[in-house]
Amino acid sequence: MKFCEKLNEYIASISCTAKELCALSGISEATLSRYRSGERVPELGTKGFDGLCTGIAQIAESKAPNLTYEKIKEEFCSCSDFDSTDKELLRKNFNTLISALSININRMCRYINYDVSTVFRIRNGTRNPADFEGFSSAVASFIAEEMKSPSELTVLAELLGCSTNEITDQSAVYTTVKKWLVKEKQQKPDTIGVFLNRLDEFNLNEYIKVIKFDELKVPTVPFQLPSSRTYFGIEEMKESELDFLKATVLSKSMSPVTMYSDMPLKEMAKDADFSKKWMFGMAMMLKKGLHLNQIHNIDRSFDEMMLGLESWIPMYMTGQISPYYLKGIQDGVFHHFLKVSGSAALTGEAIAGYHSDGKYYLTKSRKEIAYYEKRAQELVANAYPLMEIYRSDKENELNAFLLSDSDKPGKRRSILSTLPLYTADRELLKQILKRNKISEERQKNILEYAEARKLRVIKILETKILEDEIPIVTKDEFAAHPQVLELSGIFCETDITYSYEEYMSHLAMTEEFAASHSNYKLLKASTPAFRNLQILIHEDQWVMVSKSKAPAIHFVIRHPKLRKAIENFIPPVIDK
Template structure:
C-alpha cells in the first residue's frame, strides 16, 4: 500500500475531512491535497509528518477508536512501500550533498555506474528507492573515489566527510570512507560540522547586521587619512609574514593616493595562514573599509577552486563588504592549474603581484610597485584577467531600483516551480489593511509609504501571475512570542531599498501569519510549510 492510499483509508474510516486534519496538523490545504493525490510524500520525523500522526490520533480518540494511537498510525505509514526508512533517507540526503558539494556530473556518473539518469533523479527527490541500496552506494563511492584525484578535490572530500586528507590519499581509502559516510546519520553529521563548517557560516550570515558591523568598525566615523606614506618605487617581499605586509602596504598606497581608479583584485593563495594571525585580518578589514569609504569601486575576481575551509573564510570576510554595493564580484569558469599560486592586485596608485609553488605558500615572492610604466603593464594584465571572468552575482543598489524591478518582472515569466526558505513572512500574502497599520505605527511618511505600497502591490501581481501556471512553495518559521521578542522582526522590503527596517509588533506578525495561511487555502498552486523556530538563512530557488 502507498502512503496516499493509507491516508485515504484513515480518512474514510474516521469519516473526517481534510479541513479538520489541516487545522489539527498545521499542514496547508494545498500540501495536504498533494499528500492525498500521491504527488508528495512527507519526510518522516518532520513537523508535517508528526503533525499528521497527532491529528489522526486526536480525531480517532474523539470518535472512540482507542486502538488508533499515534504509534500505530506512524507504524502503518512507515510500512507503506513509498515511505523511505530513516537510514535510506539519510543515504538520499547524503547523496544529494555529495553531488552538490563536489559538483559531480550526473550524466557522466550515471553512464559510469550503469544507472538510468531518470532513475537517479527519482532517487534524489525521494520518489523512488534503490532496489539494492548497498550496491547503489558502492557504485557511487567507487565512481567518486576514482574521479577525484587532485589535492583540491581530495581536500573537498575530506572536508565533506570529516576526515584528514592524509587518510584518503589512496583510491581504496576514499572508497571505504565515502561508502561509510553515505549511509551515516545525516542529522548527526550536521551537529558535528555545525561548529566549524557551512552551518557556522550560515549562522554568522543570519546574525550579521550591517548597521552593527558599521558601528563595530566605526565605518561611519572613518576619515580617509591624507598623511604622507613613504614607500619605495618598488619592493619585494618573501614568505607569509612579508606577504601580509605587502597586502597592507598595497592598501595604504591605494587609500593615500589621489587616484580614484577602480581596483582589480585576484588571488588563489591559501587563506588559512593569514586568518590564523590574530592581527592581520583586523588590519586588512580596516584597510578594505577605508578603500570603500574613499568611494573606490572594487572588482574582485574570486578563485572558486578552493578547499571548503578556505571558501568559508573568504565568504565570512567578503559578505559584509558586499553589503556596501561597491564591490563587483567575478569568478573564472575554468579550474586553474594546480602547480602554481598567483596574486594580482592593481589600483591607480600601486600594483601587487605574487607567486608561489602550490604546497609551498610560505616560500612565495611578492612584488609591489608604484612605477607608472609597470603600473600600465599590470593594469593591462588585470583588465585582461577581468575580461576572462564571469559575474559571480548581480548587486543592485538604490540607483538600480528599476533594473531590479525589471529583473523580477522577467523572472516571473520563467517556467518552473519556485521553492523558498524564508526568514521573513512573504509580503504578497499580507492584507492591505494590515500593511497600512504597520506603516502608520512605524511613522512612515506618505511618500515612502506610497513607494512601499506600490512595491507590495506589484509583488502581489507578479506572484499571482506565476501561480496561474506554476507552483510556489514557501517554508516559513512560526515564532512564539518569546522567540519573536529576542530579535525585532521586520517586513521583507529588500526590493524597495528601505534605509531602515519597518518592524512588526507581535500582534502584526501573528495577523500576517494568519493571512499567509489563508492565502495558501485560497491559492491552489501555493503551498506553505510551517516550522517552529527561526531559520538560519534565506534560500530561494
C-alpha cells in the same frame, strides 16, 4: 532484556526517585513513566535519551562509581527493543552527503522513492524515515549508482575518510556509504550556514562605529617606498600586502583597484594582527572612494572559499566592490597574485604546496604599473560576475530583473524569516501600517509594492511551483522577537511590526493562499532560520540572499558551486 526492564533495574540499583531522575535528566515525569512501563522507548541521539543516561550516571557517582555514562548508554543500546540507529547522526551525515557531493535532490528522491517534501523534512529534523535501514540502504545505493568517474570517487573517498582503493566498485561504494551514514565522525562546521548567519547578524552601522570609519582621515603624508621592492615568504608577503594598501591610499590616484589571488588563505587568516591591519587598509581605500574589482578564486576547497567570502562581507555592503570569478580550474601547479591600483602594482607567485617559498614584487614604476594595469584589465575581461549586488540606488534594476525572471521556467523556493508579503490582503496591510504610524506617502509606496509582488507571484504560480518555508512562532517567541513586514525589496529599513493578532491573521491568509493555489507549497518551520535574511531560489538558475536592514541589500548569486551550496542549505531546527 527490554529497555523498560533495564531502566527499572538502574533506578532500583541506585535507589533514586522518579522526581530526582527527571530533574537531572530534563525529561518529564510522564515521559519517564512511559519509559518505565514499556509504553515508549527513547531514540538514540535524542536529548531525552542522552539526558536519561546522564541523569543515571550522575546519581550513580556516589553509589555505583563503575556505572558510567558510556556503560549505561551501551547497555541500553543492547536492549532487545531498542533501536540503536542514531537518527540525528544519520540526518547530519545525510545532509553532509548532499552538500558535499552536490547531489541532485529531485533525481535522488525519484531513485529512493521518497517525496521531495518528505526528504526536506528529514533533512531539517521535523520527520524521520519510517524505515531507517531501508532509507540508508536506498541512499547508499543511489550514491553507488551516481558516483562512478575517477574524480567523483576521489571526492567521495575524501568525504568518507577512506582511500579510493577501498571504493573501486559499486558494491564497495554501497557498503562504505551505508556504514558512513550512521558512523560517528568529527563534524565539519556548516560553512554555508556560518556564512549566512554572519551575513544575517552583520550590521554595517555598528561596524562603521566599531572601526570608526566615519572618523577616518585619509592621510596625505607621502609614503616612503622605493620604486620597487621584492619580498620572500609568507611573512614578507603580508608586509607586501600592507605596503600596497599604503601606497594606494596615500597616492592622488582615484583609478579603480583590481585584486586577484589564488594563494592559500588559512595561514593569513590565523594572523589576527595582520587581518586587522589589512581590514583597516581596505577601509581606508574605500573611505578614499576607490572602486574595487575583486576577482575571487572559487576553485579552492569549499571551506577556504567561504572563509574568503566571509572577510568581504563588510566591504560588499558599501556598494564600492564588483566581485568576479574566473571559470574553470586554474593552474594547479602555480599560485598567482596580482593587485593593481593607479599608483602601485603587486604581483607574486609560488609553487602549489610551497606557499612559504613564494616571491612577491611591488612596484611604483609608471611603466610597470601600465603593464600590470593592462594585465588586470585583461583578467577582468575574462572574468564573470560572482554576484550582482543591489542596493537602494538599484531598486529599479532589481524589480526589472525579478519581473523578467517570472516568465522563465523552473521551480522557485524561499526560506523566509517572516510571512510573505504577497499573501496578506490590502486591508490587513493598511491596518498594520496605520498602527505603526507610517506616513501616507510611504503607505502608498508599500501597498503598491505589495500589490506588484502579489501579481508577480500569481503569474509564476500559473505554470510553475513556488515553495515557501515560513517560521511559525509562539506568542512568547513573538513577544521576544516581534515579526515584521518583509520590505527589503523597496529597501525599507524601518521595522514595521505586526501585533500578534495581525501576525495570526496573516498566517491564516497565507494558509488560505496555499489552499487556493495548487502550485504554491507551504513549509512550516518551528523557528525562524534568520532574523534579517530572506533566501529566494530559482533552482539551477540563481539564488538571491536579501538582507532586510543594516543595510538593505540583495545578492544575486549564479556561480554554480556557491549557488548549489545555498540551494542545498537546510536551516537547522533549533531546540526550544
